Amino acid sequence: ETGVTQTPRHLVMGMTNKKSLKCEQHLGHNAMYWYKQSAKKPLELMFVYNFKEQTENNSVPSRFSPECPNSSHLFLHLHTLQPEDSALYLCASSRKSQGSSYNEQFFGPGTRLTVL
Amino acid sequence: QKEVEQDPGPLSVPEGAIVSLNCTYSNSAFQYFMWYRQYSRKGPELLMYTYSSGNKEDGRFTAQVDKSSKYISLFIRDSQPSDSATYLCAMSDGSNYQLIWGAGTKLIIKP
Numbered sequence: 001e002t003g004v005t006q007t008p009r010h011l012v013m014g015m016t017n018k019k020s021l022k023c024e025q026h027l028g029h030n031a032m033y034w035y036k037q038s039a040k041k042p043l044e045l046m047f048v049y050n051f052k053e054q055t056e057n058n059s060v061p062s063r064f065s066p067e068c069p070n071s072s073h074l075f076l077h078l079h080t081l082q083p084e085d086s087a088l089y090l091c092a093s094s095r096k097s098q099g100s101s102y103n104e105q106f107f108g109p110g111t112r113l114t115v116l
Numbered sequence: 117q118k119e120v121e122q123d124p125g126p127l128s129v130p131e132g133a134i135v136s137l138n139c140t141y142s143n144s145a146f147q148y149f150m151w152y153r154q155y156s157r158k159g160p161e162l163l164m165y166t167y168s169s170g171n172k173e174d175g176r177f178t179a180q181v182d183k184s185s186k187y188i189s190l191f192i193r194d195s196q197p198s199d200s201a202t203y204l205c206a207m208s209d210g211s212n213y214q215l216i217w218g219a220g221t222k223l224i225i226k227p
Contacts, residue, residue, distance in 0.1 A: 002161070029118075031211075031213065039218050040124040040220075041219055042118075042120065042216075042217040042218060042219050042220075043160075043204070043206075043215075045214065047205070048213060050213075056213075089158050090160075092159070096213075102148040102165065102167075102174060102208055104162050104165070105162075105215065106161075107159030107160050107161065108159050109157065109158050109159050110158075
């Protein structure tokens with residue numbers, strides 16, 4: 001596997017279910033990100049991890065719980081979601097998350113989440 | 117007012133046409149300007165990256181930044197059906213990791 005992989009690619013869950021999204025990067029990067037992408041809206045940054053430490057939580061509801069066990073893996077644990085949480089969830093990685101220059105972010109294919 | 121404005125389209129043009137995609141922004145501190153391309157059922161991938169003002173060309177693609185007008189453009193020459201995708205602009209002031217994104221423009225190139 002190369003680049004950034006995400007599983008599952010599609011997920012349908014009820015509002016009372018608990019599920020997890022998985023992301024793995026094979027690029028040797030130190031920073032990993034979760035984004036939410038909704039139709040005709042800008043990407044919403046949810047969480048940032050830098051060297052396994054969470055450095056950003058953009059006022060995300062507690063029903064979304066991230067986990068970063070190492071620099072290569074990132075999880076998003078989901079519970080008691082709402083229908084408006086239905087969206088494409090994208091994982092990305094970059095060499096670093098801070099600094100005075102731009103670091104290209106590499107994205108996975110996303111998990112299409114539908115909450116019934 | 118959104119920090120970055122981008123018309124979501126869709127924009128439909130015939131094959132071979134010149135395509136112009138645009139974003140406007142409000143934050144004069146932005147210095148790094150990116151265009152990402154996202155094919156259906158894929159994640160975004162970096163297409164063009166420009167620092168500060170000016171033009172940058174890569175094959176059939178040209179990125180332009182006009183900081184005085186707070187306006188960036190992506191031109192595609194000799195457009196191909198394979199260029200059909202959503203094009204997202206993104207910007208950064210370079211102080212941290214955060215990218216500020218446009219909503220993306222869906223482009224359709226008709227054979």
